[in-house]
Amino acid sequence: MSFPVPTPDMFPHKPKQGLRLAPHTRPAASPVSKVGLIGMGTVGSAVARILSQNASPRLQLTHVCSRTAARSRFPWLPADVACNTDVDQLLASDLDIVVELVGGLNPAGDWIRRALQAGKSVVTANKQLIAHCGPELLDLAHKMGCQLAFGASVAGGIPVVSALQEGLAGDRLFKVHGILNGTCNYVLSQIEKEQVSFDVAVKEAQRLGFAEADPSEDVDGLDAGAKLAILARVGLRSEVRVSEIACRTIRNIEAVDFVYAEQLGCTIRQVSRAELHGGDLYSCVQPALVPLGSPLARAQGSQNLVVATGQFGGDTVFSGFGAGGNPTAVAVVSDLIAIAQPQPSAAATVSATRPNKVSSDFVSPQYVRFTVMDRPGIIAVLAAIFSEEEINIDSVLQKPGYPKSALPFVIAFEPCSASALEKALNRTKTLDFLVQPPVSLPILH
């Protein structure tokens, strides 16, 4: 690791003894990179603000493109920064670096391709685009001798992308797991604390701006799935398509699940996992039981957490704010500073390999909540099925106080594969005492 670009104005105070810089470290005419910014939402305006405060002497914000172009919304924007709605004009100007903060596959993808084809470097926080098209775009950047950086696409302000691909490059990482979606954190915490339904928790999250009008991408795991695909590529050097990552929703989690989880010393989180076993990649995004007091359990609100596990270095944990304007803007500006270095190396393309197979069939202890019309013999019937499927029961939990007509109880199973459990659960579908489908969650240790 070498020291960063000198940024004497990183701190506002005047140095007492001046900069401790040797005369050769700052060329008389340090080149300045002109930066254009597409998208002036929460993250975009935070980036523009930081750049306007002289984040680095090598970066000059010259253009911003906003859907509304209401310049009056950004009164702090320096007068010499052009502000309009015309992306074509921005792309046609003499920028060195384009920052894309609109999101989504298109038109963002087209803009980025055009910028790279014009030899401009690109910084983006667009997880879906990088997850789907990262290798293609990196190839294009490499061919054009420019850079594509996307540190903000995963876990916002936590510099986990660079940490995995550079800081831990000397290890052989075989597992990456963590909490990559703050909306799920919030919704699950609400269900737990307020003992409310999923729908009520989501409405509250929407009211507070923590969930989109359509929360599907967050609560059904697609947002975390895209981030996990990126982490698998940069951390495990394993090329996985977003569509191959199994994503399970948190919609079926109820307050009672937290009651039973606590009896097992756990709480519930949306967990993203990717693991290499030989040449196979196991990956999924799903709600899971995690031990109370574990780092996973402690992630709250927009906090994200990533655990990278290597053959030599063991577990290395990164946590911080994974969303929000300012933390995500830090990741964008850090990428800009790296690109604006005097001699940035050209973007190397991904060295990721295709796994032999991609599977979500993890083996773990399992939690299954059954909701039944109570009558004698239910446990016996279920026990017989799981016994025939060679899945061992670890414990049966039943709290008093629930109605006989919709009685929730939990069976915790010894470690078995997700597919074996699913096969057994399929056999329970015809049982007339079940008033709703069983809810199954892996128990992580």
Place this chain on the structure above:
Amino acid sequence: MSFPVPTPDMFPHKPKQGLRLAPHTRPAASPVSKVGLIGMGTVGSAVARILSQNASPRLQLTHVCSRTAARSRFPWLPADVACNTDVDQLLASDLDIVVELVGGLNPAGDWIRRALQAGKSVVTANKQLIAHCGPELLDLAHKMGCQLAFGASVAGGIPVVSALQEGLAGDRLFKVHGILNGTCNYVLSQIEKEQVSFDVAVKEAQRLGFAEADPSEDVDGLDAGAKLAILARVGLRSEVRVSEIACRTIRNIEAVDFVYAEQLGCTIRQVSRAELHGGDLYSCVQPALVPLGSPLARAQGSQNLVVATGQFGGDTVFSGFGAGGNPTAVAVVSDLIAIAQPQPSAAATVSATRPNKVSSDFVSPQYVRFTVMDRPGIIAVLAAIFSEEEINIDSVLQKPGYPKSALPFVIAFEPCSASALEKALNRTKTLDFLVQPPVSLPILH
């Protein structure tokens, strides 16, 4: 952030569909960097092992220098790696990169200077050398157009140096704190769990290889102080001399302190802190009360933890194994991989500025344990002194069961500066009921 050097053999399995590499990404004759390694202790031999397993196609270990040169100790070392005791011979050979893993200011510093002067890049884990001479050595590296990397010098396998200086470059960090010494973790945990004295805990740590024969550098804070000086430089861009960092020993911590700390919802850790306030740098290494359940409290054994706090990104936490052969070797090899890139940028020198002043006079709630020959009126005498010094008592804790002749009790104070507390404590020195000097610890929240 751009993708790393392609390292197709990072994982041992055969890729099913071959490497996903565009034809232009791997030149036909990729240059290989020849690496020479000085020091074959725990870390050195772990580095040699990882390099011998083809960590990167761009790195070739050609020389190792061991004090004993007993090649038979390293039967796994490839036959074409030269192994002897002659550092001069190693430095004179046609190496591209020298890895220094001997430690200490000299002769390690001379070797590194000679390597840099010969245009060879250097990777080191030498915290004392980097803390004392980092800027000078970086200047030299820059002048010679080569690199000096020291990611392994702080927090072993946790890539915190690169994370602070690159991954969080877009933020304005104003605080870095954490747990940087595993020996203190172990000794303090032993005192707590086994209710033993400091001396007994250190002996046990020495027996298990967790402490040196002379444990001073660890338990008196000098090891953590050197690391903190490096973090202040790379994270806070603040140039502080090692000698300016106040280091307080953990030698006066007793089992009873953990009993009282627990009453305050805390445990005790050796905490390293550096904070910018305006142009002033506050820094120290000292034992402190930290809340039970906080990330600081959870660091065990050789686990390290660093919290970086920025104006925009808030707290970002890094934790993992801060010592041990393999984790530290990961940091060394990651630095080697970065340097062996096709176009590594020349080492930039430090952009750190001198703070207006360096102080350890933090303001915080304070814990003070008094050990007294019990008699009536003691609290009244003490309360009068602290009242005159305008330090407010928050609570008085006294557990039963201790002898009257050496009765330990604790006064917790509302926030005050360390210097104000020290002034008041100096006034207690003449009190004849004190059977040993008071033990004071800040309470961190």
